[in-house]
Amino acid sequence: MPLGLYLSVPFCKAKCSFCNFASGVGNDAAVERYVTQLVEEIDAARRDADRIGASLPHLVDTVYFGGGTPSLLQPEQLRAIFAALRRNFELLPHAEITLEAAPGQIDDALLGAALEEGINRISLGVQSFVDAEAQAVGRSHTGDECLQEFHRLHRAGVANVGADLIAGLPLQTMESWMQTLRMVGEAELEHLSVYLFEIDEDSRLGAEVLRGGERFHATRVASEDLASAMYERACKELPLLGFSQYEISNFAREGFRSAHNRKYWTRAPYFGFGLDAHSMLLRAEGDGALRFANAEELASYGMKTRTLPQTVEQDEAFEEAVFLGLRMLEGIEIAALEERFGAVRVKALRQNVRELVGTELMWEDAGRWGLTLRGRLVSNDVFGRILEPVAA
Ligand code: SF4
Structure with a gap:
């Protein structure tokens, strides 16, 4: 890629x-x-x-x-x-x-x-x-x-x-x-x-x-x-x-x-250079990704300080895939989510999605989940509610 x-x-x-x-x-x-x-x-x-x-x-x-x-x-x-x-x-x-x-x-x-x-x-x-x-x-x-x-x-x-x-x-x-x-x-x-x-x-x-x-x-x-x-x-x-x-x-x-x-929204690899730049790269061996970021202060950037690389664990990667994917109006493909992260994780979201669809903050159609216009206005609340069972 x-x-x-x-x-x-x-x-x-x-x-x-x-x-x-x-x-x-x-x-x-x-x-x-x-x-x-x-x-x-x-x-x-x-x-x-x-x-x-x-x-x-x-x-x-x-x-x-x-x-x-x-x-x-x-x-x-x-x-x-x-x-x-x-x-x-x-x-x-x-x-x-x-x-x-x-x-x-x-x-x-x-x-x-x-x-x-x-x-x-x-x-x-x-x-x-x-x-x-x-x-x-x-x-x-x-x-x-x-x-x-x-x-x-x-x-x-x-x-x-x-x-x-x-x-x-x-x-x-x-x-x-x-x-x-x-x-x-x-x-x-x-x-x-x-x-x-x-x-x-x-x-x-x-x-x-x-x-x-x-x-x-x-x-x-x-x-x-x-x-x-x-x-x-x-x-x-x-x-x-x-x-x-x-x-x-x-x-x-x-x-x-x-x-x-x-x-960024599909979690594809990117490398950031310069002040406060963030990066996410795939691991050279095995699954998963690594994240790191540069210093936020100009004086520290000159000293080439960077945060230590952190492994993005599967649960975290799943949460990111959900809330970043939902930012896009095309929404997320449920089958692709299951294939990538397992049906058990996706099943845990279904009850919350049903409630959010009931209150017209989300839609479910043709095997995809997405945010309605009302949902986009309160997107951070929706992301929190949909991920509640995962975070628990
Ligand atoms: S101060 Fe901020 S918003 Fe204004 S031009 Fe610079 S980066 Fe853009």
């Missing part, structure tokens, strides 16, 4: 108030130092995999540059990373190669280098097409600039252009959300991700909401009910614009579903 590669570039021009990723503002020297370390890590991949007894496929069919804002790399830095990838892996001719970018932050030289190196998918962090909402969370772009950026990328030859949106940001109303969805129609995108704003301690805005403060427009964050209604509206409106939903947060035109993310 070919491998997926993830490369983290954790630098941004400014930190958005809602962001809970391991990213920050870095100067030129810090970025250059980081790229050197990233290249060293890629060159050491095979030796590292051998040392922990993991199987590392040579063929690669997806590469994903995330962050951070990897479009801020210099062209020669991007080329150095690709040279390291090609020294150590074979990137298949049809490989899906994605670059995350911020609107207005991908200059002509970097775009030219990206296309020459084979990047064929660009995903822009828009979050909102409404100018006041984007500015309230620290983004510098306007909705019109985003539209121009999409057209520029298409004209330059990028066939697969996508955007991320967030429902639940400060100042958002149902009316303004509809304005954002209308602009999605004008943007002629191939792919769209719609996330709900996560209120947690890991972002400055989330922490401010939790402590009841007023900074970062924390008092104007959309209520949970409104954010859910906005998500539901997106699920209904986006198909009218030609997108079909294929995962809890993802929508695509025909032929443009993310192959890289599918690896």
